[in-house]
Amino acid sequence: MTRASAPRVILAPDKFKGSLTAPQVAAALAAGVARIxxxxxxxxxPVADGGDxxxxxxxxxxxxxxxxxxxxxxxxPRRTAYARHEATAVVELAAVVGLATLPEGRxxxxxASTYGLGVVLAHAMDNGATDIVLGLGGSASTDGGAGMLQALGARILDVDGLELPSGGAVLARAAQVDRSAMHPGIALTTFTLACDVDNPLLGATGAVAVYAPQKGAGPDELDVLESALSNWARVVGPDFARRPGAGAAGGAGFGALAVLGAQVRSGIEVVLELLGFPALLVTATLVVTGEGSLDQQSLHGKAPIGVCAAARAxxxxxxAVVGRTLLTADEIRAAGFAGCYALADWEPDPARSMADAAALLECVGARLAVERLA
Incomplete structure (x- = not known):
C-alpha cells in the first residue's frame, strides 16, 4: 500500500470525564490503530464543546x-491558562471559576463569582486578542456574569451609589451599572460564546432552577438567587435574559450577551472550525470520536454529535468510541454513526473500565483497525 492510498483516520474524541483527557484518549486510540x-x-x-x-x-x-x-x-488566587493563536484567544470558564477549581471542593x-473569568479576559485583551471565544460550562457560581463584568471595570451600585461586592446573592441590591471605566479593549473585540445549552436566564428552565442545585443551593438559596438574578436582569437588560444561552454557566452567558455584545454559537461547531476540521475531512477515510458516556444528553449538542455531523456532511x-452507551443501536444509527465501540463491552466493571481506560482504548483502536480499515 502506498502512502497516497493509505487510509487517513481522524481521531477526534472528547475527554472521558474522570478518566482521561481528550489528548490522552486520542493517543491511546492512535496506538491501537497503528499497531494493526x-x-x-x-x-x-482532540476536541471539546466549550466546557472543561x-x-x-x-x-x-x-x-x-x-x-x-x-x-x-x-x-x-490560582494558576490557570487560556489558548492563543495570533489574535484569537480561547478562554475556558471551567478552568478559571469552575466547580473543579473550588478549594477543597467547598x-x-x-x-461564588465569575470575577476571575474577567481577569483572564482582560489579560487576553491586554496582550492583543481581538477575537475571544469563551467556552461556557461547569461554573461554580450563579452571578449572572456580574463578577466577570466587575473585573472588566464595571461598577455595580446599590440605590445609595455604593459599590456591591462580588457574588450572586448581592445582586438583589443592584440598582445601576456604571460602565464608564470598562476595559477599552471590549469595543475592539469580538466575543463568541461556545455553548451547548439554550437555557434562558430566569424561570423553570433558567440558570437557577436547572443548574444552581448542583452548585450547592438548597430551596431557600434557590429563591434568593432567582430573585437576585431577576433584579440583575431588570438593571442590565431584560430582553437579553430571554435569549437562548443567557442561563449558561450560572448566567455568565447573560452578562456577556448584554454587556460584551457576545454572540452564542454551538460550542463544538466553533471548536471544529478553529481547529481546521473541515479541511481535514476532505481526504479522510474514517473519523473516530467519542466521550465517556454516550447518552440522551449527548444528542443535544455534545462534541461527538457535532463531530459526527461534520463527518456526515x-x-x-x-x-463512536465511548466508555459506555445508554443509547439503543437504532438511536446510534439515527445520530449518524456508522458504528459504536464501548469500553464496557471489554470491561463491564465501571471502576476498572475507568482505571484501565488507556489500555482498553488501545484494544478498541486495534479492533477498529481490523474491522474498519482492512
Whole structure:
C-alpha cells in the first residue's frame, strides 16, 4: 500500500470525564490503530464543546498556552491558562471559576463569582486578542456574569451609589451599572460564546432552577438567587435574559450577551472550525470520536454529535468510541454513526473500565483497525 492510498483516520474524541483527557484518549486510540494498520495516516484532533478540556484541546493542536493567575470562584488566587493563536484567544470558564477549581471542593452557591473569568479576559485583551471565544460550562457560581463584568471595570451600585461586592446573592441590591471605566479593549473585540445549552436566564428552565442545585443551593438559596438574578436582569437588560444561552454557566452567558455584545454559537461547531476540521475531512477515510458516556444528553449538542455531523456532511463515516452507551443501536444509527465501540463491552466493571481506560482504548483502536480499515 502506498502512502497516497493509505487510509487517513481522524481521531477526534472528547475527554472521558474522570478518566482521561481528550489528548490522552486520542493517543491511546492512535496506538491501537497503528499497531494493526501501520500504513494508516493518523491525525489526532482532540476536541471539546466549550466546557472543561477546551483549552487543552487547542494546546494539543499547537496553540500557545498562556499562563495567568486569577481569582477562583471564591476569590482564592490560582494558576490557570487560556489558548492563543495570533489574535484569537480561547478562554475556558471551567478552568478559571469552575466547580473543579473550588478549594477543597467547598461549595458557595450565594457568594461564588465569575470575577476571575474577567481577569483572564482582560489579560487576553491586554496582550492583543481581538477575537475571544469563551467556552461556557461547569461554573461554580450563579452571578449572572456580574463578577466577570466587575473585573472588566464595571461598577455595580446599590440605590445609595455604593459599590456591591462580588457574588450572586448581592445582586438583589443592584440598582445601576456604571460602565464608564470598562476595559477599552471590549469595543475592539469580538466575543463568541461556545455553548451547548439554550437555557434562558430566569424561570423553570433558567440558570437557577436547572443548574444552581448542583452548585450547592438548597430551596431557600434557590429563591434568593432567582430573585437576585431577576433584579440583575431588570438593571442590565431584560430582553437579553430571554435569549437562548443567557442561563449558561450560572448566567455568565447573560452578562456577556448584554454587556460584551457576545454572540452564542454551538460550542463544538466553533471548536471544529478553529481547529481546521473541515479541511481535514476532505481526504479522510474514517473519523473516530467519542466521550465517556454516550447518552440522551449527548444528542443535544455534545462534541461527538457535532463531530459526527461534520463527518456526515463530508460523506466520511464516523465511529463512536465511548466508555459506555445508554443509547439503543437504532438511536446510534439515527445520530449518524456508522458504528459504536464501548469500553464496557471489554470491561463491564465501571471502576476498572475507568482505571484501565488507556489500555482498553488501545484494544478498541486495534479492533477498529481490523474491522474498519482492512
Amino acid at each position: 494498520s501501520r500504513e494508516a495516516d493518523i491525525r489526532r484532533v 478540556g477546551t483549552v487543552e484541546a487547542f494546546v494539543a493542536a499547537g496553540w500557545t498556552r498562556v499562563e495567568v493567575t486569577a481569582p477562583g470562584p471564591t476569590g482564592v 461549595l458557595d452557591p450565594l457568594g 463530508a460523506k466520511v463515516p464516523a465511529i
